[in-house]
Amino acid sequence: VTQTLSKSRSLAGLRIGLAVGDEALIDGLNRIKDSFNSYPLDRLALAGAVAAFEDKQWFEDSCSGVIRERERVTRELEELGFEVLPSKANFVFARHPGHEGAEIAAKLREQGIIVRHFNKPRISDFLRITIGTSDQNNAMIKGLDAL
Incomplete structure (x- = not known):
C-alpha cells in the first residue's frame, strides 16, 4: 500500500509519502529508491510528516x-x-x-x-x-x- 501525503495531509510541496507492505517488498523498494527518487527526504519534510500524523483532529x-x-x-x-x-x-x-x-x-x-x-x-x-x-x-x- 502506498500513500502520498500531498493532499491528505496538505504536504504537497514536501514531496513525501509512505509505503507499507511485506518486508521483502519494502527491502526491494529501499534498494532501488535512489534510482527514481531524486528528492531525498530532508529534516523539514520529515518534521512536517511527523507533525501531520500527530495532529489527528x-x-x-x-x-x-x-x-x-x-x-x-x-x-x-x-x-x-x-x-x-x-x-x-x-x-x-x-x-x-x-x-x-x-x-x-x-x-x-x-x-x-x-x-x-x-x-x-x-x-x-x-x-x-x-x-x-x-x-x-x-x-x-x-x-x-x-x-
Whole structure:
C-alpha cells in the first residue's frame, strides 16, 4: 500500500509519502529508491510528516470538509445539468451534455477559474474539478452558472 501525503495531509510541496507492505517488498523498494527518487527526504519534510500524523483532529476535520464540499459541489453541478461521476477523491469528474469540456475550461479560465481538461479519447468532454475551499467552490459554480 502506498500513500502520498500531498493532499491528505496538505504536504504537497514536501514531496513525501509512505509505503507499507511485506518486508521483502519494502527491502526491494529501499534498494532501488535512489534510482527514481531524486528528492531525498530532508529534516523539514520529515518534521512536517511527523507533525501531520500527530495532529489527528486536523486531518479528520480536513477530510470531513473535503467530503462535505465534494457532496455539495456534486449536487450543484448536477443542478446545472452536469453528469458527475461518483468520487471518493478530492476532485470530481464532470461533463455537461450541452457543452464541450474544452469550451467550458477555456471560458472558466477567462474568469480566472482553473479546472483540468484532458484532450484524450473517452474523457475529452469531462472536466477534473478539484474540491477547494467553500469560497473557491462557490466562485467555480457561479462561473459555470454564468456560461
